[in-house]
Every structure is written in structure tokens, then in C-alpha cells.
Amino acid sequence: MDYNKAVMLREPEFFEDQKLTLIYVAKRLREARAVEQALDTGPIDYVVLPEPYTGGLFFSSRHVGAFFYVSPQVETQARTLLFAQGFIPLNETQREDMADS
Numbered sequence: 001m002d003y004n005k006a007v008m009l010r011e012p013e014f015f016e017d018q019k020l021t022l023i024y025v026a027k028r029l030r031e032a033r034a035v036e037q038a039l040d041t042g043p044i045d046y047v048v049l050p051e052p053y054t055g056g057l058f059f060s061s062r063h064v065g066a067f068f069y070v071s072p073q074v075e076t077q078a079r080t081l082l083f084a085q086g087f088i089p090l091n092e093t094q095r096e097d098m099a100d101s
Contacts, residue, residue, distance in 0.1 A: 008039060008040050008042065008043045008044055008045050008046060009036060009039075009046060009047075009048060010045050010046065010047055011047070012047050012049070014045065015047065018071050018072075019072070020047060020069035020072075021069060021070055021071070021072055021075045022068070022069055022090060022095050022098060023068055023070055023075065023078050023089045024068040024082060024087060024089050024090060025065045025066070025067050025090065025098060026065055026066040026068070027053075027055070027063065027065045029066075031066075032048065032065075032066035035048075035066070035068055035087060036048065038081060038082055038085040038087065039068070039070075039081065039082070041081075042074075042078065042081050044074050044077060044078045044081065045070070045074065046068055046069060046070045046078070047068070047069045047070075048067065048068050048069075049067050049069070050064050050066060050067075051065065051067045052064055052065075053065050
């Protein structure tokens with residue numbers, strides 16, 4: 001990581017009362033770090049929170065993932081940046097499914 005760059009990882013309080021948009025769920029630490037690095041190069045302000053999700057096709061189980069949120073104003077920019085880095089951001093249906101689990 002280049003420590004000369006401003007890291008754009010923020011605490012939830014930074015966004016005050018804004019409704020944030022879930023754009024990505026990293027299921028592994030290495031993946032979460034790579035997503036952080038991609039967003040930091042944006043630079044895009046974001047929040048990452050550990051949250052539970054249900055995984056598994058035949059035998060579902062609970063796991064904890066890194067949930068990445070951005071403000072609606074930079075959502076398109078964040079999605080474009082993640083996609084360019086080889087990550088597939090969540091779509092609306094996937095976000096709804098995550099909210100239900």
C-alpha cells in the first residue's frame with residue numbers, strides 16, 4: 001500500500017445521516033483488502049463494516065463478510081472503478097437478497 005496517498009476509508013459518522021449504498025461484499029480478507037485498495041485509488045469515500053451473510057447452495061450457513069458502502073453521489077464512479085479492477089459490484093437484486101438474509 002502506498003502510504004503517501006490519502007486513504008478514503010471512513011467511519012460511518014463521516015457520512016452523517018446519508019443513506020449509504022451497498023456496492024460490494026467481500027467474503028475473504030484478501031478480497032476485502034484488494035477492494036479497499038481499488039477504492040482508495042479512486043479516491044472514493046467508503047465505509048466497510050463486518051456483517052453476517054448466509055452462504056451455501058445446499059447447506060446454508062452464516063458467515064461474516066466485509067460489506068462496502070458508498071454515498072449515492074459516488075455510486076456510479078465506485079461501480080465503474082471496481083469493475084475496471086476486475087470486481088463485480090452488487091446489483092439491485094443482490095442488494096435486496098443481502099438485506100433479506
